[in-house]
Amino acid sequence: xxxxxxxxxxxxxxxxQALWDVSFSVEAGTITALVGSNSSGKSTTMNTVxxxxxxxxxxxxxxxEAVTTLNAYQRVEKGICLVPEGRRIFPHLTVxxxxxxxxxxxxxxxHMRYSLEWVYELFPRLKERNNQAAGTLSGGEQxxxxxxxxxxxxxxxxxLDEPSIGLAPVIVNLLFDLIVGINxxxxxxxxxxxxxxxxxxxxxxxxxxxxxxxxxEGRGEELLCCDDIKKAYLGM
Amino acid sequence: xxxxxxxxxxxxxxxxxxxxIALGLNLIYGTMRLLNVAHGELIMFGAFAAYWxxxxxxxxxxxxxxxxxxxxxxxxxxxFFCLFNPLLKRSQSxxxxxxxxxxxxxxxxxxxxxxxxxxWGANLRSYTYMSKVIHLAGVxxxxxxxxxxxxxxxxxxxCYLLIQKTLVGKAIRAVIQDRECCKLMxxxxxxxxxxxxxxxFAMAGVAGVLLSMYYVFSPFMGLPYTVIAFIVVxxxxxxxxxxxxxxxxxxxxxxxxxxxxxxxxLESVISYLIFILVVLFKPxxxxxxGF
Numbered sequence: 001x002x003x004x005x006x007x008x009x010x011x012x013x014x015x016x017q018a019l020w021d022v023s024f025s026v027e028a029g030t031i032t033a034l035v036g037s038n039s040s041g042k043s044t045t046m047n048t049v050x051x052x053x054x055x056x057x058x059x060x061x062x063x064x065e066a067v068t069t070l071n072a073y074q075r076v077e078k079g080i081c082l083v084p085e086g087r088r089i090f091p092h093l094t095v096x097x098x099x100x101x102x103x104x105x106x107x108x109x110x111h112m113r114y115s116l117e118w119v120y121e122l123f124p125r126l127k128e129r130n131n132q133a134a135g136t137l138s139g140g141e142q143x144x145x146x147x148x149x150x151x152x153x154x155x156x157x158x159x160l161d162e163p164s165i166g167l168a169p170v171i172v173n174l175l176f177d178l179i180v181g182i183n184x185x186x187x188x189x190x191x192x193x194x195x196x197x198x199x200x201x202x203x204x205x206x207x208x209x210x211x212x213x214x215x216x217e218g219r220g221e222e223l224l225c226c227d228d229i230k231k232a233y234l235g236m
Numbered sequence: 237x238x239x240x241x242x243x244x245x246x247x248x249x250x251x252x253x254x255x256x257i258a259l260g261l262n263l264i265y266g267t268m269r270l271l272n273v274a275h276g277e278l279i280m281f282g283a284f285a286a287y288w289x290x291x292x293x294x295x296x297x298x299x300x301x302x303x304x305x306x307x308x309x310x311x312x313x314x315x316f317f318c319l320f321n322p323l324l325k326r327s328q329s330x331x332x333x334x335x336x337x338x339x340x341x342x343x344x345x346x347x348x349x350x351x352x353x354x355x356w357g358a359n360l361r362s363y364t365y366m367s368k369v370i371h372l373a374g375v376x377x378x379x380x381x382x383x384x385x386x387x388x389x390x391x392x393x394x395c396y397l398l399i400q401k402t403l404v405g406k407a408i409r410a411v412i413q414d415r416e417c418c419k420l421m422x423x424x425x426x427x428x429x430x431x432x433x434x435x436x437f438a439m440a441g442v443a444g445v446l447l448s449m450y451y452v453f454s455p456f457m458g459l460p461y462t463v464i465a466f467i468v469v470x471x472x473x474x475x476x477x478x479x480x481x482x483x484x485x486x487x488x489x490x491x492x493x494x495x496x497x498x499x500x501x502l503e504s505v506i507s508y509l510i511f512i513l514v515v516l517f518k519p520x521x522x523x524x525x526g527f
Contacts, residue, residue, distance in 0.1 A: 090410045
C-alpha cells in the first residue's frame with residue numbers, strides 16, 4: 001500500500017478547473033517529484049494534498065485513511081507537512097520561534113527540544129542565528145529554515161514546493177544533498193521542482209503534469225534517458 | 237517641580253488604561269484584520285457592570301473586575317461564534333469579510349448603546365470608591381487612580397509575556413504575520429481568532445471597570461475611547477501588540493502634558509494632532525513592524 005494515494009482529483013481554483021482527474025501515489029520512503037511547465041497544476045496539487053484547497057471531487061488517502069475532508073491543520077497532525085512555495089517563514093519571529101511554531105501540533109510538542117537539536121544538527125547555520133529575526137536571513141538560510149520548520153512537525157510525508165527557487169547554484173546543490181539526506185532518515189518526500197536535471201537524478205518516481213493532467217509517469221532515470229519525453233514535456 | 241510630577245503621573249495613569257484598550261483592539265486587528273468599532277461600548281458595559289455591582293450589591297470593583305473579565309471574554313466568544321464564524325465561512329475574500337464585519341461591529345455598538353440607555357438611562361453616572369488622597373513622594377493622587385494604574389500595568393505586562401513567551405502567544409504572532417502558512421504549521425487558526433476575541437473583549441471590559449472608579453460615564457462614553465484606541469494602535473503600528481502597549485503610555489503622557497500646557501478642552505485636539513502627524517510621517521507606526 002502506498003503512503004499517499006491521490007485518486008481522480010478534480011480541483012477548481014477561482015472558478016476555473018485547474019486539475020483534471022489527477023491520480024498518483026507516493027510510496028513510503030521514496031522521493032517522488034511532480035514536474036511540468038508553469039501553471040500546469042503542480043502547486044495546486046500540493047495545496048490540495050496539504051488541505052489548503054478543497055477538491056470538487058476525488059479522494060486523498062494517507063496511510064490508507066481518507067483525509068479528503070480534514071482541514072490543513074488536522075493533516076499536519078496526521079503527518080503531512082507542506083513547505084510552501086516562497087518559503088513563507090514568519091519574518092518578525094526569531095529563527096528559534098519559527099522552529100517552535102513548526103512543532104505546534106499536539107503530537108510534537110513534547111519532543112520539541114529533541115526536534116530542535118535534530119534540526120540544528122542538520123542546519124548548523126540556523127543555530128548560529130537562533131535569536132535573529134527570520135526576515136534578516138539570506139534566501140538560502142530562509143529556505144533551510146522553512147524546511148527545518150517543516151521537519152519540526154516530525155512529518156511522515158514532507159512536501160516541498162519549489163525549494164530551489166531563487167537560490168544561488170552552489171546553494172541549490174547543497175539543498176538537493178540535504179533533501180536526499182532527509183529522505184535517507186526515513187522521511188518520504190513529495191516535491192515540485194523547476195530544476196529538472198537534479199530532480200530527475202534524485203527522484204525515484206516522477207509525474208509530469210501538463211495543463212492540469214498527468215501526462216507521463218516513470219522512474220527518474222527513465223525520464224532522464226528518454227529524449228522524446230524530455231523534449232516534448234520538459235523542454236530539456 | 238511638583239506640578240510637573242503631577243502631570244507626568246496623571247499621564248502615566250491615563251496611559252495604562254489607553255494601553256489596555258489599544259492592546260485588545262490591536263489583537264483582533266492583527267490576527268483577523270478586522271476593526272472593532274464597538275470596542276468603546278465594551279468599555280462602557282464594563283463601567284456600568286462595575287457601577288451596578290457596587291451600588292446594588294456592594295461588590296468591590298476589585299472583585300467585579302474578575303467577573304467582568306470573565307463575562308466579557310465569554311461575550312467575545314459568543315459574538316465570535318454567532319456572528320463571525322458564519323461570516324468567515326461565507327466570505328469569498330478578505331475585502332468582503334472586512335466590509336461586512338465593519339457593519340456587524342457598528343450594529344453591535346448601536347445595539348449596546350441603546351441597551352444601556354434603556355436599562356440605565358442616559359445620565360452621567362459615577363460612584364466613589366477608594367477616593368482617599370495619597371501623597372506619593374509629595375505628589376497627591378487618589379488611591380483609586382493608583383490602583384487602576386497598578387492593575388493596568390500588571391495586565392499589560394501579563395499580556396505582553398503571554399504573547400512573547402508562550403507557544404500560543406507565538407502562534408498568535410505567527411497568525412498576525414501569515415495566516416495561510418499557519419494552517420500548514422498545524423495551527424487551528426479559528427482557535428487563535430477565538431482567543432484573540434476573548435482577550436480583547438476581556439481587556440476592554442476591565443478597562444471600563446478601572447475607569448469607572450474615578451471617571452463619570454454614560455451610555456455614550458464609548459466612541460471617544462474607540463477613537464483613542466485607534467490612535468494608539470496607529471501610533472504603535474497596526475498588528476504590533478507590544479508597540480501599542482508603549483504607544484498607550486506615550487499618548488497618555490503627551491496628552492497629559494499637552495493639556496497642562498494649554499487647556500483641558502484641547503485634549504482631543506492634541507490626540508488628533510498626534511494621529512495626523514503619525515499618519516503623515518510614520519504611517520507604519522513609530523515602532524515599525526517588529527512584533
